Amino acid sequence: xxxxxxxxxxxxxxxxxxxxxxxxxxxxxxxxxxxxxxxxxxxxxxxxxxxxxxxxxxxxxxxxxxxxxxxxxxxxxxxxxxxxxxxxxxxxxxxxxxxxxxxxxxxxxxxxxxxxxxxxxxxxxxxxxxxxxxxxxxxxxxxxxxxxxxxxxxxxxxxxxxxxxxxxxxxxxxxxxxxxxxxxxxxxxxxxxxxxxxxxxxxxxxxxxxxxxx
Numbered sequence: 001x002x003x004x005x006x007x008x009x010x011x012x013x014x015x016x017x018x019x020x021x022x023x024x025x026x027x028x029x030x031x032x033x034x035x036x037x038x039x040x041x042x043x044x045x046x047x048x049x050x051x052x053x054x055x056x057x058x059x060x061x062x063x064x065x066x067x068x069x070x071x072x073x074x075x076x077x078x079x080x081x082x083x084x085x086x087x088x089x090x091x092x093x094x095x096x097x098x099x100x101x102x103x104x105x106x107x108x109x110x111x112x113x114x115x116x117x118x119x120x121x122x123x124x125x126x127x128x129x130x131x132x133x134x135x136x137x138x139x140x141x142x143x144x145x146x147x148x149x150x151x152x153x154x155x156x157x158x159x160x161x162x163x164x165x166x167x168x169x170x171x172x173x174x175x176x177x178x179x180x181x182x183x184x185x186x187x188x189x190x191x192x193x194x195x196x197x198x199x200x201x202x203x204x205x206x207x208x209x210x211x212x213x214x
Contacts, residue, residue, distance in 0.1 A: 001021070001022070001023065001024065001148070002019055002020075002021050002148050002150060002192065003019065003020040003021075003043065004017060004018075004019055004192065004198070005017065005018040005019070005020070005035070005039055005040055005043075007034065007035040007037070014062055014099075015034030015035040015062045015063075015065060015066070016032050016034045016060075016062045016063045016154075016155075016194045016195055017032065017192070017193065017194055017195060017196075018030065018031065018032050018033050018034065018035065018040055018066075019031040019032065019152060019192055020040060020043060020044060020048075021126060021145065021148065021150075022048055022124060022126065023124070023125065024047045024048065025047075025048070025049065026048060026049060026124050026125075027048060027049055027050050027051065027052045027122065027124045028044055028047075028048040028050075028051050028052065029051070029052055029053055029054075029055060029122055029126060029128070030044075030051055030053070030054045030055070030070070031054075031055050031056075031057065031143065031152050031192075032054075032055075032056060032057055032063040032064075032154065032194060033054055033063070033064065033065075033066040033067050033070055034061070034062040034063045034064060034065045034066055035065070035066045036065060036066050036069055037066070040066070040070070041069075041070060041073050041074075044074065045073075050074065050076075051070075051074040051076045052076060052077075052122040052124060053076050053077045053078070053079055053112075053120075053122065054067060054070070054076060054077075054078045054079065055079040055080075055114075055120070055128060055143060055152075056078065056079065056080040056081075056084070057140060057141055057142070057143065057152065057153070057154025057155065057156070057194055058080075058081070058084050058087070058136060058137040058139055058140040058141070058154055058155060059080060059084035059085070059086075059087030059088050059093070059094055059137060059139065060087065060094050060095050060137065060155070060167070061091075061094040061095050061096035061099070061104045062095070063154070063155075063194065064087075064088060064094065064104075064106055065096075065104055067106055067108070068106055071108075075110075076110070077110050077111065077112050078108050078110065078111050078112070079111075079112045079114055079120060080111065080112075080113070080114060080139065081113070081114045081115070081130075081132065081138075081139030081140070081141050082113040082114070082115070082139065083134070083137075083138035083139035084137055084138060084139030084140070084169075085111070085113065085139075087137065087139075087169070088105070088106045088107070088108065089105045089106065089107060090105065091103035091104055091105055092168060093168050093169060095167055095168070114130050114139075114141060115130065115132070116130060116131065116132035116141075117129065117130060117131075117132075118130040125147060126145060126147055126148075127145070127146070127147070128143045128144065128145050129143070129144040129145075129146075130142075130143060131143070131144060131181055131182075132178075132181075133153075133156040133178035133179070133181060133182075134171065134174050134178055135156070135163070135165055135170065135171050135172065135173075135174040135175045135178050136154070136155045136156060136162075136163035136164065136165065136167075136170060137155075137167075137169045137170065138169045138171070140154060140155065140156055140163070140178075141154065141156075142154065142156055142157070142181075142182065144185070144189075148190075149186075149188065149189055149190060150189065150190050150191075150192055151182075151185065151189045151190070151191050151192065151201060152192045153182075153191055153192065153193050153194065154193070154194040155193075155194040155195065156178065156179075156182075156194075157179070157182060157191060157193060157204060157208075158193045158194075158195060158196050159191070159193060159196050159197045159198070159199040159203075159204070159208075160199075160204075160207065160208055161208070161210070162175065162179065162208075162210045163194075175210070176214055179210060179211060179214060180214055182201065182211070183205065183211065183214060185201055186201065187200070187201055187202035187205065188200065188201070188202060189201040191204060
């Protein structure tokens with residue numbers, strides 16, 4: 001099952017969508033964690049035995065800000081592409097320095113560096129395949145979970161749009177190459193983006209101008 005947490009409309013905090021993936025009563029996996037609220041922690045305590053890991057689609061502050069608090073409750077590995085590791089500790093690179101918020105940096109001891117086409121097996125029935133899609137950041141990735149027939153796209157692909165490239169480590173020259181990787185995936189995949197509503201890959205291929213122009 002996939003549980004979606006939306007924080008964008010909450011007062012005083014702008015954070016990316018967070019996803020908790022797993023079978024109730026077992027171990028779960030968290031994808032992105034930008035909120036410092038207790039909603040995700042409380043949900044996991046009520047429905048799962050533990051958390052096996054946090055997978056980050058990239059290193060911007062609105063996707064990582066809740067990790068420090070989370071790790072005080074659950075001891076687990078944090079997975080991020082090696083090219084985005086520097087963003088965790090640098091407020092200017094992760095964007096918090098330029099927002100109406102405090103500079104945010106994060107030091108993690110238990111970290112795993114992702115690479116393109118890695119398959120992360122959590123031995124709980126869930127395997128996540130890494131699809132490297134740099135352009136929003138150097139280390140942006142999408143995560144394919146065949147068990148849930150789901151594609152977690154972070155800020156690579158949104159419903160009707162894509163991620164911006166005008167932030168530090170953005171590169172508009174890589175947009176087409178990265179998005180082209182998604183065209184070969186199953187149309188019926190459900191897309192869980194870093195912000196906004198869920199969609200399907202078929203819908204985006206048929207309506208999203210950034211995919212139509214490839």
